[in-house]
Each structure stands twice: as C-alpha cells, then as structure tokens.
Amino acid sequence: EIVLTQSPGTLSLSPGETATLSCRASQSVSSIYLAWFQQKPGQAPRLVIYGASSRATGVPDRFSGSGSGTDFTLTISRLEPEDFAFYYCQQYGSSPITFGQGTRLDIK
C-alpha cells in the first residue's frame, strides 16, 4: 500500500499570499495518477488537480500542481477567501487507492 504523507498539517496564511502544500509518497507514484482534492466543511470533496498538474474543470489558474516520483506539490497563488479549506492528495494508480491525511489551509 502506498502511504501518502502531507505537510504541513495546518497552514495559516492571509488572502493574497501563496500556499505551498506537499504530498510525499512511500513509493514512486506515476504522475498520471496523482490528484488533489479540496474539501470544505459539510461538503463532498472537489477535484482540483489530476495527473499531478492538470486543473480540473472550472478550477482557477491560481491552482497549480507539480512533482514526480515520490514528491508532489500543490501551489495556490494569490489566495482568495474561498480557497481556505482542507486539501487532500490521492494516488489512484496502485491498488488500494490511498489518500493523504490532509492539510488544513486556514485564514491567518
């Protein structure tokens, strides 16, 4: 099973700043199969990034994903108030499908 470790656990930033979220895998993940989800309280997750760097439909271009192998990054530039939420990475190339434990992005 591929274990995904996200850091930091909580990130406190102000609107307008840039958030950098990390996802590290216990073994190599094909970039094609690395995704990021955003989740707000009481809501289902929303796909933000798939294939490590492709934005999902309707996702603003201030969201970008990068990385390969075991290290992946989600960058959110020019933070807007609606961006403050939980973010989870997921690998879906190897069974079982696994998720990171999440990063909470808080308003400072």
Added chain:
Amino acid sequence: QVQLVQSGAEVKKPGASVKVSCKASGYNFNDYYLHWVRQAPGQGFEWMGWIIPNSGGTTYSRKFQGWVTMTRDTSISTAYMELRSLKSDDTAVYYCARGDVLKTYEYWGQGTLVTVSS
C-alpha cells in the same frame, strides 16, 4: 449534468447492516466505474472498493473484503454499498464517486452519514 445522488442518513445498532444507494444521472451509467469511499468524523478518506456497472464485477479493499458488498441495478442507474456487522468505528460519511482512469473522482455523491450507536 452529471449527478450522483445518495440515500439519506442512517442510524444503526452495532452488529446491524446498512445499504447505501447512489443514483447516477447525466451520463451513461455503464461507462464508468463507481467507487465507494468513506470519511470518519474529522478524519481523512478511506477507499472501500469499486463496481463495474456494465458487468457487476467488483474489487474491494483488502480491509473490507468479507463484510462489504457492492451491487448495481443498471435499469435505474443505481449502485449500492452494503456493509455488515457494523461497529461504532464504522460511523462515517460514505461517498460514492465516479471513477475515471485519468480524472479519478471528478464527480461525487453528496455523502451519506451512517451512525453506529447502541
């Protein structure tokens, strides 16, 4: 538009079973795998398995093998997830999600809260 609509919240006693439904619309039900994922309160996500609507074939996470069953009724574009022998730590929101080889879970159901309590 693509929609996945799940059945309502359930309260069950330990040892009971629960069956959650997920009705798909806005696309050809047979064209995409249907996955089930759960999220315990304040926790992350746990993948449970998938069903292939076309054939009914299933793949379950090793953790859930033997106590989860995923089925579907193609005539009404609905998938089902049944979990047996419930324990208190099965209390979670259960989600269905449409699986895509490249885009993973682009569409999710709204979630079904299952509470297991005596």
